[in-house]
Amino acid sequence: MIDLRLGDEELTAQRDHIVGFIQDVVADAGATGAVLGLSGGVDSTTTAYLAVEALGREHVRGLVLPSRVSSDENMSDAERVAEDLGIDYDVIEIGSIVDEIVDSIPDAAEDTVAVGNTAARVRGVLNYYVANEENRVVLGTGNKAEALTGYFTKYGDQAVDCNPIGNLYKQQVRQLARHLGAPEDLAEKPATAELWADQTDEDEMGVGYDVVDAVIALHIEGGASTAATARELGVEEGVVETVRELYEKSAHKRSMPPAPEPADL
Known part of the structure:
Protein backbone atom coordinates (compact mmCIF):
# COMPACT_ATOMS: atom_id res chain seq x y z
CA MET A 1 0.00 0.00 0.00
CA ILE A 2 1.35 3.44 -0.82
CA ASP A 3 1.96 5.91 1.98
CA LEU A 4 -0.02 9.14 1.57
CA ARG A 5 0.74 10.42 5.04
CA LEU A 6 2.03 13.97 5.41
CA GLY A 7 5.26 15.01 7.09
CA ASP A 8 5.26 17.40 10.05
CA GLU A 9 6.00 20.44 7.90
CA GLU A 10 3.32 19.42 5.40
CA LEU A 11 0.78 19.01 8.20
CA THR A 12 1.54 22.47 9.51
CA ALA A 13 1.28 23.91 6.01
CA GLN A 14 -2.06 22.18 5.42
CA ARG A 15 -3.35 23.40 8.77
CA ASP A 16 -2.40 27.00 8.03
CA HIS A 17 -3.76 26.79 4.48
CA ILE A 18 -7.16 25.45 5.55
CA VAL A 19 -7.46 27.92 8.42
CA GLY A 20 -6.83 30.74 5.96
CA PHE A 21 -9.34 29.23 3.54
CA ILE A 22 -12.09 29.19 6.18
CA GLN A 23 -11.33 32.77 7.14
CA ASP A 24 -11.51 33.86 3.50
CA VAL A 25 -14.81 32.05 2.85
CA VAL A 26 -16.45 33.67 5.88
CA ALA A 27 -15.04 37.12 5.09
CA ASP A 28 -16.01 36.95 1.41
CA ALA A 29 -19.57 36.01 2.39
CA GLY A 30 -19.80 38.90 4.83
CA ALA A 31 -20.79 36.31 7.43
CA THR A 32 -20.41 36.44 11.19
CA GLY A 33 -19.20 32.88 11.58
CA ALA A 34 -19.85 29.25 10.65
CA VAL A 35 -22.14 26.36 11.48
CA LEU A 36 -21.40 22.67 10.98
CA GLY A 37 -22.95 19.34 11.78
CA LEU A 38 -21.13 17.28 14.40
CA SER A 39 -21.36 13.51 14.05
CA GLY A 40 -18.67 12.40 16.49
CA GLY A 41 -16.52 11.13 13.61
CA VAL A 42 -13.02 12.19 12.61
CA ASP A 43 -14.09 14.35 9.65
CA SER A 44 -16.49 16.63 11.52
CA THR A 45 -14.17 16.68 14.52
CA THR A 46 -11.22 17.83 12.40
CA THR A 47 -13.33 20.45 10.64
CA ALA A 48 -14.59 21.79 13.96
CA TYR A 49 -11.06 22.12 15.34
CA LEU A 50 -9.97 23.97 12.18
CA ALA A 51 -13.01 26.25 12.31
CA VAL A 52 -12.33 27.25 15.91
CA GLU A 53 -8.71 28.01 15.07
CA ALA A 54 -9.80 30.06 12.07
CA LEU A 55 -12.69 31.99 13.58
CA GLY A 56 -12.55 31.68 17.35
CA ARG A 57 -14.93 29.53 19.38
CA GLU A 58 -17.49 32.33 19.72
CA HIS A 59 -18.01 32.33 15.93
CA VAL A 60 -18.55 28.57 15.49
CA ARG A 61 -21.81 26.77 16.19
CA GLY A 62 -22.31 23.04 16.12
CA LEU A 63 -25.46 21.06 15.41
CA VAL A 64 -25.77 17.52 16.73
CA LEU A 65 -28.58 15.99 14.68
CA PRO A 66 -29.31 12.39 15.70
CA SER A 67 -31.76 10.24 13.77
CA ARG A 68 -33.49 7.14 15.09
CA VAL A 69 -30.51 4.96 14.08
CA SER A 70 -27.81 7.21 15.55
CA SER A 71 -25.83 5.51 18.28
CA ASP A 72 -25.61 7.04 21.75
CA GLU A 73 -21.83 6.69 21.54
CA ASN A 74 -21.53 8.79 18.40
CA MET A 75 -23.85 11.49 19.71
CA SER A 76 -21.93 11.58 22.99
CA ASP A 77 -18.68 11.96 21.02
CA ALA A 78 -20.21 14.81 18.99
CA GLU A 79 -21.18 16.66 22.16
CA ARG A 80 -17.76 15.96 23.66
CA VAL A 81 -16.09 17.67 20.69
CA ALA A 82 -18.30 20.75 21.10
CA GLU A 83 -17.65 20.90 24.82
CA ASP A 84 -13.90 20.36 24.45
CA LEU A 85 -13.77 23.22 21.94
CA GLY A 86 -16.08 25.44 23.99
CA ILE A 87 -18.46 26.15 21.11
CA ASP A 88 -22.21 26.67 21.34
CA TYR A 89 -24.16 23.68 20.09
CA ASP A 90 -27.69 22.32 19.90
CA VAL A 91 -28.97 18.76 19.88
CA ILE A 92 -31.98 18.37 17.59
CA GLU A 93 -33.62 14.98 17.16
CA ILE A 94 -34.57 14.65 13.49
CA GLY A 95 -36.44 11.33 13.67
CA SER A 96 -39.89 12.91 13.87
CA ILE A 97 -39.09 15.26 10.98
CA VAL A 98 -38.01 12.36 8.78
CA ASP A 99 -41.09 10.38 9.81
CA GLU A 100 -43.34 13.29 8.85
CA ILE A 101 -41.78 13.44 5.38
CA VAL A 102 -42.02 9.68 4.82
CA ASP A 103 -45.59 9.53 6.14
CA SER A 104 -46.62 12.33 3.77
CA ILE A 105 -45.79 10.19 0.71
CA PRO A 106 -48.76 7.98 -0.27
CA ASP A 107 -47.89 4.27 -0.10
CA ALA A 108 -44.24 5.00 0.79
CA ALA A 109 -42.32 1.75 1.11
CA GLU A 110 -39.99 3.24 3.75
CA ASP A 111 -36.96 2.01 1.84
CA THR A 112 -33.91 2.02 4.11
CA VAL A 113 -31.69 3.94 1.69
CA ALA A 114 -34.38 6.50 0.85
CA VAL A 115 -35.08 7.15 4.53
CA GLY A 116 -31.36 7.44 5.26
CA ASN A 117 -30.84 9.92 2.44
CA THR A 118 -33.84 11.90 3.64
CA ALA A 119 -32.23 12.13 7.08
CA ALA A 120 -29.06 13.53 5.48
CA ARG A 121 -31.11 16.12 3.59
CA VAL A 122 -33.02 17.13 6.71
CA ARG A 123 -29.68 17.79 8.40
CA GLY A 124 -28.72 20.03 5.47
CA VAL A 125 -31.96 21.98 5.82
CA LEU A 126 -31.34 22.54 9.53
CA ASN A 127 -27.74 23.62 8.93
CA TYR A 128 -28.94 26.22 6.46
CA TYR A 129 -31.77 27.40 8.70
CA VAL A 130 -29.22 28.31 11.34
CA ALA A 131 -26.87 29.77 8.73
CA ASN A 132 -29.62 31.98 7.28
CA GLU A 133 -30.91 33.07 10.68
CA GLU A 134 -27.49 33.91 12.11
CA ASN A 135 -25.61 35.04 8.96
CA ARG A 136 -23.21 32.12 9.04
CA VAL A 137 -21.68 29.89 6.35
CA VAL A 138 -22.21 26.13 6.38
CA LEU A 139 -18.98 24.14 6.61
CA GLY A 140 -18.95 20.73 4.97
CA THR A 141 -17.07 17.86 6.58
CA GLY A 142 -16.42 15.61 3.57
CA ASN A 143 -12.96 14.34 2.62
CA LYS A 144 -11.42 13.64 -0.79
CA ALA A 145 -12.19 9.92 -0.84
CA GLU A 146 -15.87 10.58 -0.14
CA ALA A 147 -16.06 13.28 -2.78
CA LEU A 148 -14.48 11.23 -5.55
CA THR A 149 -16.40 8.02 -4.83
CA GLY A 150 -19.73 9.78 -4.36
CA TYR A 151 -19.99 8.61 -0.79
CA PHE A 152 -22.35 11.36 0.24
CA THR A 153 -26.02 12.22 -0.20
CA LYS A 154 -26.74 14.59 -3.05
CA TYR A 155 -28.20 17.80 -1.59
CA GLY A 156 -27.63 16.30 1.85
CA ASP A 157 -24.26 16.24 3.60
CA GLN A 158 -22.71 18.02 0.60
CA ALA A 159 -25.29 20.82 0.68
CA VAL A 160 -22.66 23.19 2.05
CA ASP A 161 -20.85 26.43 1.29
CA CYS A 162 -17.36 24.93 1.34
CA ASN A 163 -15.43 21.76 2.19
CA PRO A 164 -12.36 22.66 4.29
CA ILE A 165 -10.94 19.09 4.28
CA GLY A 166 -12.23 18.22 0.81
CA ASN A 167 -8.75 17.80 -0.68
CA LEU A 168 -7.40 15.53 2.05
CA TYR A 169 -7.34 11.74 1.91
CA LYS A 170 -8.92 9.95 4.86
CA GLN A 171 -5.57 8.93 6.34
CA GLN A 172 -4.43 12.56 6.09
CA VAL A 173 -7.56 13.72 7.92
CA ARG A 174 -6.72 11.31 10.74
CA GLN A 175 -3.19 12.73 10.86
CA LEU A 176 -4.46 16.29 10.91
CA ALA A 177 -6.91 15.48 13.70
CA ARG A 178 -4.02 14.34 15.89
CA HIS A 179 -1.95 17.36 14.84
CA LEU A 180 -4.77 19.63 15.99
CA GLY A 181 -4.99 17.88 19.36
CA ALA A 182 -8.20 15.92 18.85
CA PRO A 183 -8.66 12.84 21.07
CA GLU A 184 -6.92 9.74 19.71
CA ASP A 185 -10.06 7.60 19.96
CA LEU A 186 -11.85 10.00 17.58
CA ALA A 187 -8.89 10.19 15.20
CA GLU A 188 -8.97 6.40 14.81
CA LYS A 189 -12.72 5.90 14.96
CA PRO A 190 -14.28 3.78 12.15
CA ALA A 191 -16.27 5.98 9.78
CA THR A 192 -20.05 5.71 9.52
CA ALA A 193 -22.68 7.99 8.03
CA GLU A 194 -25.26 6.20 10.26
CA LEU A 195 -27.89 6.31 7.55
CA TRP A 196 -29.20 2.99 8.87
CA ALA A 197 -28.44 0.67 11.75
CA ASP A 198 -24.92 -0.85 11.98
CA GLN A 199 -23.86 0.84 8.74
CA THR A 200 -20.19 1.65 8.15
CA ASP A 201 -18.64 3.45 5.20
CA GLU A 202 -16.13 0.73 4.37
CA ASP A 203 -18.69 -2.11 4.52
CA GLU A 204 -21.01 -0.25 2.18
CA MET A 205 -18.30 0.70 -0.32
Whole structure:
Protein backbone atom coordinates (compact mmCIF):
# COMPACT_ATOMS: atom_id res chain seq x y z
CA MET A 1 0.00 0.00 0.00
CA ILE A 2 1.35 3.44 -0.82
CA ASP A 3 1.96 5.91 1.98
CA LEU A 4 -0.02 9.14 1.57
CA ARG A 5 0.74 10.42 5.04
CA LEU A 6 2.03 13.97 5.41
CA GLY A 7 5.26 15.01 7.09
CA ASP A 8 5.26 17.40 10.05
CA GLU A 9 6.00 20.44 7.90
CA GLU A 10 3.32 19.42 5.40
CA LEU A 11 0.78 19.01 8.20
CA THR A 12 1.54 22.47 9.51
CA ALA A 13 1.28 23.91 6.01
CA GLN A 14 -2.06 22.18 5.42
CA ARG A 15 -3.35 23.40 8.77
CA ASP A 16 -2.40 27.00 8.03
CA HIS A 17 -3.76 26.79 4.48
CA ILE A 18 -7.16 25.45 5.55
CA VAL A 19 -7.46 27.92 8.42
CA GLY A 20 -6.83 30.74 5.96
CA PHE A 21 -9.34 29.23 3.54
CA ILE A 22 -12.09 29.19 6.18
CA GLN A 23 -11.33 32.77 7.14
CA ASP A 24 -11.51 33.86 3.50
CA VAL A 25 -14.81 32.05 2.85
CA VAL A 26 -16.45 33.67 5.88
CA ALA A 27 -15.04 37.12 5.09
CA ASP A 28 -16.01 36.95 1.41
CA ALA A 29 -19.57 36.01 2.39
CA GLY A 30 -19.80 38.90 4.83
CA ALA A 31 -20.79 36.31 7.43
CA THR A 32 -20.41 36.44 11.19
CA GLY A 33 -19.20 32.88 11.58
CA ALA A 34 -19.85 29.25 10.65
CA VAL A 35 -22.14 26.36 11.48
CA LEU A 36 -21.40 22.67 10.98
CA GLY A 37 -22.95 19.34 11.78
CA LEU A 38 -21.13 17.28 14.40
CA SER A 39 -21.36 13.51 14.05
CA GLY A 40 -18.67 12.40 16.49
CA GLY A 41 -16.52 11.13 13.61
CA VAL A 42 -13.02 12.19 12.61
CA ASP A 43 -14.09 14.35 9.65
CA SER A 44 -16.49 16.63 11.52
CA THR A 45 -14.17 16.68 14.52
CA THR A 46 -11.22 17.83 12.40
CA THR A 47 -13.33 20.45 10.64
CA ALA A 48 -14.59 21.79 13.96
CA TYR A 49 -11.06 22.12 15.34
CA LEU A 50 -9.97 23.97 12.18
CA ALA A 51 -13.01 26.25 12.31
CA VAL A 52 -12.33 27.25 15.91
CA GLU A 53 -8.71 28.01 15.07
CA ALA A 54 -9.80 30.06 12.07
CA LEU A 55 -12.69 31.99 13.58
CA GLY A 56 -12.55 31.68 17.35
CA ARG A 57 -14.93 29.53 19.38
CA GLU A 58 -17.49 32.33 19.72
CA HIS A 59 -18.01 32.33 15.93
CA VAL A 60 -18.55 28.57 15.49
CA ARG A 61 -21.81 26.77 16.19
CA GLY A 62 -22.31 23.04 16.12
CA LEU A 63 -25.46 21.06 15.41
CA VAL A 64 -25.77 17.52 16.73
CA LEU A 65 -28.58 15.99 14.68
CA PRO A 66 -29.31 12.39 15.70
CA SER A 67 -31.76 10.24 13.77
CA ARG A 68 -33.49 7.14 15.09
CA VAL A 69 -30.51 4.96 14.08
CA SER A 70 -27.81 7.21 15.55
CA SER A 71 -25.83 5.51 18.28
CA ASP A 72 -25.61 7.04 21.75
CA GLU A 73 -21.83 6.69 21.54
CA ASN A 74 -21.53 8.79 18.40
CA MET A 75 -23.85 11.49 19.71
CA SER A 76 -21.93 11.58 22.99
CA ASP A 77 -18.68 11.96 21.02
CA ALA A 78 -20.21 14.81 18.99
CA GLU A 79 -21.18 16.66 22.16
CA ARG A 80 -17.76 15.96 23.66
CA VAL A 81 -16.09 17.67 20.69
CA ALA A 82 -18.30 20.75 21.10
CA GLU A 83 -17.65 20.90 24.82
CA ASP A 84 -13.90 20.36 24.45
CA LEU A 85 -13.77 23.22 21.94
CA GLY A 86 -16.08 25.44 23.99
CA ILE A 87 -18.46 26.15 21.11
CA ASP A 88 -22.21 26.67 21.34
CA TYR A 89 -24.16 23.68 20.09
CA ASP A 90 -27.69 22.32 19.90
CA VAL A 91 -28.97 18.76 19.88
CA ILE A 92 -31.98 18.37 17.59
CA GLU A 93 -33.62 14.98 17.16
CA ILE A 94 -34.57 14.65 13.49
CA GLY A 95 -36.44 11.33 13.67
CA SER A 96 -39.89 12.91 13.87
CA ILE A 97 -39.09 15.26 10.98
CA VAL A 98 -38.01 12.36 8.78
CA ASP A 99 -41.09 10.38 9.81
CA GLU A 100 -43.34 13.29 8.85
CA ILE A 101 -41.78 13.44 5.38
CA VAL A 102 -42.02 9.68 4.82
CA ASP A 103 -45.59 9.53 6.14
CA SER A 104 -46.62 12.33 3.77
CA ILE A 105 -45.79 10.19 0.71
CA PRO A 106 -48.76 7.98 -0.27
CA ASP A 107 -47.89 4.27 -0.10
CA ALA A 108 -44.24 5.00 0.79
CA ALA A 109 -42.32 1.75 1.11
CA GLU A 110 -39.99 3.24 3.75
CA ASP A 111 -36.96 2.01 1.84
CA THR A 112 -33.91 2.02 4.11
CA VAL A 113 -31.69 3.94 1.69
CA ALA A 114 -34.38 6.50 0.85
CA VAL A 115 -35.08 7.15 4.53
CA GLY A 116 -31.36 7.44 5.26
CA ASN A 117 -30.84 9.92 2.44
CA THR A 118 -33.84 11.90 3.64
CA ALA A 119 -32.23 12.13 7.08
CA ALA A 120 -29.06 13.53 5.48
CA ARG A 121 -31.11 16.12 3.59
CA VAL A 122 -33.02 17.13 6.71
CA ARG A 123 -29.68 17.79 8.40
CA GLY A 124 -28.72 20.03 5.47
CA VAL A 125 -31.96 21.98 5.82
CA LEU A 126 -31.34 22.54 9.53
CA ASN A 127 -27.74 23.62 8.93
CA TYR A 128 -28.94 26.22 6.46
CA TYR A 129 -31.77 27.40 8.70
CA VAL A 130 -29.22 28.31 11.34
CA ALA A 131 -26.87 29.77 8.73
CA ASN A 132 -29.62 31.98 7.28
CA GLU A 133 -30.91 33.07 10.68
CA GLU A 134 -27.49 33.91 12.11
CA ASN A 135 -25.61 35.04 8.96
CA ARG A 136 -23.21 32.12 9.04
CA VAL A 137 -21.68 29.89 6.35
CA VAL A 138 -22.21 26.13 6.38
CA LEU A 139 -18.98 24.14 6.61
CA GLY A 140 -18.95 20.73 4.97
CA THR A 141 -17.07 17.86 6.58
CA GLY A 142 -16.42 15.61 3.57
CA ASN A 143 -12.96 14.34 2.62
CA LYS A 144 -11.42 13.64 -0.79
CA ALA A 145 -12.19 9.92 -0.84
CA GLU A 146 -15.87 10.58 -0.14
CA ALA A 147 -16.06 13.28 -2.78
CA LEU A 148 -14.48 11.23 -5.55
CA THR A 149 -16.40 8.02 -4.83
CA GLY A 150 -19.73 9.78 -4.36
CA TYR A 151 -19.99 8.61 -0.79
CA PHE A 152 -22.35 11.36 0.24
CA THR A 153 -26.02 12.22 -0.20
CA LYS A 154 -26.74 14.59 -3.05
CA TYR A 155 -28.20 17.80 -1.59
CA GLY A 156 -27.63 16.30 1.85
CA ASP A 157 -24.26 16.24 3.60
CA GLN A 158 -22.71 18.02 0.60
CA ALA A 159 -25.29 20.82 0.68
CA VAL A 160 -22.66 23.19 2.05
CA ASP A 161 -20.85 26.43 1.29
CA CYS A 162 -17.36 24.93 1.34
CA ASN A 163 -15.43 21.76 2.19
CA PRO A 164 -12.36 22.66 4.29
CA ILE A 165 -10.94 19.09 4.28
CA GLY A 166 -12.23 18.22 0.81
CA ASN A 167 -8.75 17.80 -0.68
CA LEU A 168 -7.40 15.53 2.05
CA TYR A 169 -7.34 11.74 1.91
CA LYS A 170 -8.92 9.95 4.86
CA GLN A 171 -5.57 8.93 6.34
CA GLN A 172 -4.43 12.56 6.09
CA VAL A 173 -7.56 13.72 7.92
CA ARG A 174 -6.72 11.31 10.74
CA GLN A 175 -3.19 12.73 10.86
CA LEU A 176 -4.46 16.29 10.91
CA ALA A 177 -6.91 15.48 13.70
CA ARG A 178 -4.02 14.34 15.89
CA HIS A 179 -1.95 17.36 14.84
CA LEU A 180 -4.77 19.63 15.99
CA GLY A 181 -4.99 17.88 19.36
CA ALA A 182 -8.20 15.92 18.85
CA PRO A 183 -8.66 12.84 21.07
CA GLU A 184 -6.92 9.74 19.71
CA ASP A 185 -10.06 7.60 19.96
CA LEU A 186 -11.85 10.00 17.58
CA ALA A 187 -8.89 10.19 15.20
CA GLU A 188 -8.97 6.40 14.81
CA LYS A 189 -12.72 5.90 14.96
CA PRO A 190 -14.28 3.78 12.15
CA ALA A 191 -16.27 5.98 9.78
CA THR A 192 -20.05 5.71 9.52
CA ALA A 193 -22.68 7.99 8.03
CA GLU A 194 -25.26 6.20 10.26
CA LEU A 195 -27.89 6.31 7.55
CA TRP A 196 -29.20 2.99 8.87
CA ALA A 197 -28.44 0.67 11.75
CA ASP A 198 -24.92 -0.85 11.98
CA GLN A 199 -23.86 0.84 8.74
CA THR A 200 -20.19 1.65 8.15
CA ASP A 201 -18.64 3.45 5.20
CA GLU A 202 -16.13 0.73 4.37
CA ASP A 203 -18.69 -2.11 4.52
CA GLU A 204 -21.01 -0.25 2.18
CA MET A 205 -18.30 0.70 -0.32
CA GLY A 206 -16.80 -2.77 -0.18
CA VAL A 207 -13.28 -1.32 0.02
CA GLY A 208 -11.26 0.07 2.95
CA TYR A 209 -10.39 3.76 3.00
CA ASP A 210 -6.64 3.18 2.71
CA VAL A 211 -7.23 1.27 -0.53
CA VAL A 212 -9.69 3.87 -1.81
CA ASP A 213 -7.16 6.63 -1.11
CA ALA A 214 -4.41 4.73 -2.89
CA VAL A 215 -6.52 3.89 -5.97
CA ILE A 216 -7.56 7.53 -6.27
CA ALA A 217 -3.95 8.69 -6.02
CA LEU A 218 -2.47 6.14 -8.42
CA HIS A 219 -5.26 5.32 -10.87
CA ILE A 220 -7.94 8.02 -10.95
CA GLU A 221 -5.71 11.05 -10.49
CA GLY A 222 -2.32 9.52 -11.26
CA GLY A 223 -3.35 7.86 -14.53
CA ALA A 224 -1.82 4.43 -13.83
CA SER A 225 -3.58 1.53 -15.51
CA THR A 226 -5.86 -0.83 -13.61
CA ALA A 227 -3.28 -3.61 -13.85
CA ALA A 228 -0.38 -1.42 -12.73
CA THR A 229 -2.37 -0.04 -9.82
CA ALA A 230 -3.40 -3.51 -8.69
CA ARG A 231 0.22 -4.72 -8.81
CA GLU A 232 1.50 -1.70 -6.90
CA LEU A 233 -1.10 -2.08 -4.17
CA GLY A 234 -1.12 -5.86 -4.03
CA VAL A 235 -4.88 -6.10 -4.62
CA GLU A 236 -7.09 -7.75 -7.23
CA GLU A 237 -7.88 -5.73 -10.34
CA GLY A 238 -11.54 -5.99 -9.39
CA VAL A 239 -10.84 -3.81 -6.33
CA VAL A 240 -9.42 -1.07 -8.53
CA GLU A 241 -12.38 -1.41 -10.88
CA THR A 242 -14.79 -1.10 -7.94
CA VAL A 243 -13.31 2.26 -6.93
CA ARG A 244 -13.25 3.39 -10.57
CA GLU A 245 -16.91 2.49 -10.95
CA LEU A 246 -17.82 4.44 -7.81
CA TYR A 247 -15.98 7.44 -9.23
CA GLU A 248 -17.63 7.26 -12.64
CA LYS A 249 -21.15 6.59 -11.40
CA SER A 250 -21.01 9.52 -8.98
CA ALA A 251 -19.87 12.14 -11.52
CA HIS A 252 -23.32 13.74 -11.45
CA LYS A 253 -22.92 14.48 -7.76
CA ARG A 254 -19.87 16.65 -8.45
CA SER A 255 -21.48 18.76 -11.18
CA MET A 256 -24.17 21.34 -11.48
CA PRO A 257 -27.51 19.90 -12.66
CA PRO A 258 -27.34 19.67 -16.46
CA ALA A 259 -29.34 21.83 -18.82
CA PRO A 260 -29.71 21.34 -22.59
CA GLU A 261 -27.58 23.32 -25.00
CA PRO A 262 -29.45 26.28 -26.51
CA ALA A 263 -31.77 25.10 -29.29
CA ASP A 264 -31.13 26.11 -32.87
CA LEU A 265 -34.07 28.41 -33.62
